[in-house]
Amino acid sequence: MSQPQLATASTPSPLSSRELRRALDTLHAIGEACTGSTDFARRGVEHLPRLVGSDLTTLVVCDLDQGHRTVVPSGMISRREVEVFDRYFYEHPLVREHGRNLKAVTKRIDDLVAPAEFHRTPLYNDYYRPIRIEHVMAVPIHVDGRFLVSFVFNRSGSGFTDRDRDLAEVMRPHLSNL
Numbered sequence: 001m002s003q004p005q006l007a008t009a010s011t012p013s014p015l016s017s018r019e020l021r022r023a024l025d026t027l028h029a030i031g032e033a034c035t036g037s038t039d040f041a042r043r044g045v046e047h048l049p050r051l052v053g054s055d056l057t058t059l060v061v062c063d064l065d066q067g068h069r070t071v072v073p074s075g076m077i078s079r080r081e082v083e084v085f086d087r088y089f090y091e092h093p094l095v096r097e098h099g100r101n102l103k104a105v106t107k108r109i110d111d112l113v114a115p116a117e118f119h120r121t122p123l124y125n126d127y128y129r130p131i132r133i134e135h136v137m138a139v140p141i142h143v144d145g146r147f148l149v150s151f152v153f154n155r156s157g158s159g160f161t162d163r164d165r166d167l168a169e170v171m172r173p174h175l176s177n178l
Contacts, residue, residue, distance in 0.1 A: 015166060023171055026051045031178045040178060041072040042073045044151055051171070054153040054162045056133065062089070065101050068072040074138060088123040098148050102138040106169040108160050115159075135159040139168045141176040151175065 015023075030043040041059040050056045058077065061070045067089040073078045077085075089095060093112040098104040109118055118124050128134070136154040142149035153160065154166070 008123040010148070011030065015163070015170060019163075019167055020170070022051055024169060027171065027174050027178070034178065044175065045073065045076070048171075049153070049167075050153055052137075052153055052160070052168050053155070055156050056131075056154040058152050058154075060138075060152050061149065062095060062099070062150075062151050064095075064146055064148060071155075081127065084127045085111070085123075087128065088121075091123055093118070094129075094136065094150075094152075095148065098138060098140045098143060098150065100143065100145050100148075101140075102143050102145075104143050104148075105166050106137065106139045106172055108165060110135065112158055123144065132156045137165060137168060139172050141172060 029047045030040065034040050035042060037061075043055050044059055046066060048054070049089050056076070057074045061072060062068070063070070068086050069082060069089065071082065085092075093109050094107060097107055097112055128136070133154045133156060135158070137153045138150040139153070139158045140150045151168075
């Protein structure tokens with residue numbers, strides 16, 4: 001019989017059975033009677049924020065060759081905001097991290113660049129600040145060298161915790177399979 005894992009400062013505690021049950025219920029709600037990619041995007045955007053709180057959740061398709069982001073379902077982000085984002089597409093820390101990385105995992109911008117440093121970038125000042133987003137976490141569900149598809153969680157207040165990231169990461173391969 002295995003011993004329970006003890007949490008230490010360097011080892012986060014494993015997700016609880018309640019958290020894992022909520023993750024399974026969320027997967028079921030997204031996948032149940034899903035009729036296609038648009039329905040999958042709509043269901044994901046609807047159900048995932050109930051699992052990991054988010055002020056704005058989107059499914060994003062990044063065309064890595066063209067440097068263009070499409071937000072699904074359409075209308076979640078204005079055309080002007082997409083144009084501003086695309087101006088800094090290749091500079092975006094999450095696009096750089098996940099872009100052509102076939103082993104991409106869930107990351108927060110804070111995992112890649114210090115918040116103070118990020119807040120000095122044109123990407124933050126021209127895109128995130130005007131839409132009042134302070135924290136971003138991306139869950140890559142498809143990376144094939146040309147396209148990067150991710151669910152993206154955005155918050156204006158508190159940052160995403162390690163548990164938020166771990167919970168999203170436990171969902172990632174299953175969302176990819178859906």
